[in-house]
Amino acid sequence: MRVLGSLVLALCSLAALAQEEDKDCPMCLTNQFAKCSGSTCECTLKVAENMAPIVNCSKLTSKCWMMKNEMYRKKNNIGTRRKPTEHAMLDNDGIYDPECNNEGKFHAKQCNGTDTCWCVNTAGVRRTDKGDVNIQCPELVETFWFQVQLRHKPMEKQVDQTKLKEAIKNVFAGYQVDPGYIENVEYSEEDHYIIVDLKQNRTVTSPTDLATATYYLEKDIKGNTLFSIQYNRSIQDDGIPFDGTKLSFEEAYVYYIDSKNPEFSMKGMTPGIIAVIVVVCLAVVAGLVVLFFTRRKAAKSHIYQKAEGRELDEIQKQQLTT
Ligand SMILES: *[C@@H]1O[C@H](CO)[C@@H](O)[C@H](O)[C@H]1NC(C)=O
Ligand SMILES: *[C@@H]1O[C@H](CO)[C@@H](O)[C@H](O)[C@H]1NC(C)=O
Ligand SMILES: *[C@@H]1O[C@H](CO)[C@@H](O)[C@H](O)[C@H]1NC(C)=O
Numbered sequence: 001m002r003v004l005g006s007l008v009l010a011l012c013s014l015a016a017l018a019q020e021e022d023k024d025c026p027m028c029l030t031n032q033f034a035k036c037s038g039s040t041c042e043c044t045l046k047v048a049e050n051m052a053p054i055v056n057c058s059k060l061t062s063k064c065w066m067m068k069n070e071m072y073r074k075k076n077n078i079g080t081r082r083k084p085t086e087h088a089m090l091d092n093d094g095i096y097d098p099e100c101n102n103e104g105k106f107h108a109k110q111c112n113g114t115d116t117c118w119c120v121n122t123a124g125v126r127r128t129d130k131g132d133v134n135i136q137c138p139e140l141v142e143t144f145w146f147q148v149q150l151r152h153k154p155m156e157k158q159v160d161q162t163k164l165k166e167a168i169k170n171v172f173a174g175y176q177v178d179p180g181y182i183e184n185v186e187y188s189e190e191d192h193y194i195i196v197d198l199k200q201n202r203t204v205t206s207p208t209d210l211a212t213a214t215y216y217l218e219k220d221i222k223g224n225t226l227f228s229i230q231y232n233r234s235i236q237d238d239g240i241p242f243d244g245t246k247l248s249f250e251e252a253y254v255y256y257i258d259s260k261n262p263e264f265s266m267k268g269m270t271p272g273i274i275a276v277i278v279v280v281c282l283a284v285v286a287g288l289v290v291l292f293f294t295r296r297k298a299a300k301s302h303i304y305q306k307a308e309g310r311e312l313d314e315i316q317k318q319q320l321t322t
Contacts, residue, residue: 028057032228033069045069053104060176060208062104063124063215066226071097098124108137121258123211128263145257146198146210148217152239153248154192160243161187167242168196174234175213180204214254221252 025041028034034055036043044052045061047068055061072078074095096112098120106124111117111133119128119137127141152159165185172182177198184197198210206213219226220235227233234240239248 027228027230028055029228029231030057030059031055031061031066031226033066033073033226034061047072047100053102058207060212060216061226062100062209063212064098064100064106065104066212066215067095067098067124068100070095106140108140109135119263121256122209123214123256125256127258129265142200142259143211143256144200144259146214147255147257148196148198148214149251149253149255150194150196150221150249151251152192152194153250155247156245157243159187159189159247163243164194164247167240167247168194171217171234171240172196172198172213174232175216176206176208177210177213178204178206181206181210218252218254221249 025036025038025043028036028043031043031045034043034045034057036057043055043057045055045065046052047065053065055065096110098110098112099107101107106120106122108119109117110120110124110126115133116130117133117135118126118130119135119141121127121141121143123143123146125143128135128137164187168185169179169182173179178201180201180203181198182196183199184195186195186197187193188195198214200210216226217235220233223237225233235249239246241247
């Protein structure tokens, strides 16, 4: 009996020790949903019932894994999804349960666990019509150009454009985007839009791919950060420090432009279009979106855009005639 007692005691203290060890593991700064444990403090991200890839917390976790984790949390009602902000309306846009390879890259064909499948680009964005399980996606087409359009709230004083460009570079540095990827930062004073062109650049290697970086950015702007609380985010909930004050955003759009034409069966498809543009809309209300479609110029003329999410997904496939 005594032996059993001390055995139990020993086991208990061992368990306590193990617990202690987990507590001692530092948090995964770049991924608040990752769990770190064990003597090596390895961090893993649960993405399915029996799947938890190891994540490297000095980098951002790939978009594919993050989407998969979000779907897992949704299905199981886990999570610390914050109270919807004013931006919450379009928060579910385009989310599906993706298939990722071992490196966390998207498979070209995605089915969301159903019999309806489609092809995606390297950013995981649909670039074909939806079809059945037999749909062929022979290759994963590269999204080589991301255009981020941010609209800031009115400022007291005039925006200094040089400082603005510097601030934008710092924002992207916070997502581990090499400055070599930032091709252009444009500012439109009258409607407060900051337009950032990010392009793949073979001469630099960033730890984070642009799809992942823009996904993290999107989440930060929506007020649903993927970073852990301790991480010194470059976009806080109230915006970014700028010129002695704060620059906060009220709308953001991410356009994805692929190296090959998209394959939507739209009538009036013009030869020579180069891009699929998917607008991930973080805008407040649908009204704004419609305004956007009729008013904003897209990255280039003759580009199709498709709003991802909700009904817009089906109805907004239209050509811009800028
Ligand atoms: C994690 O990523 C960093 C930065 O890219 C790299 O230096 C490091 O070797 C990686 N660690 C592991 C365990 O792969
Ligand atoms: C994927 O499936 C989930 C339900 O499991 C659904 O909520 C979501 O809208 C689907 N996404 C797409 C893009 O079909
Ligand atoms: C690629 O990155 C390098 C190094 O930052 C930069 O000098 C070059 O201009 C970039 N190329 C393009 C096409 O932006």
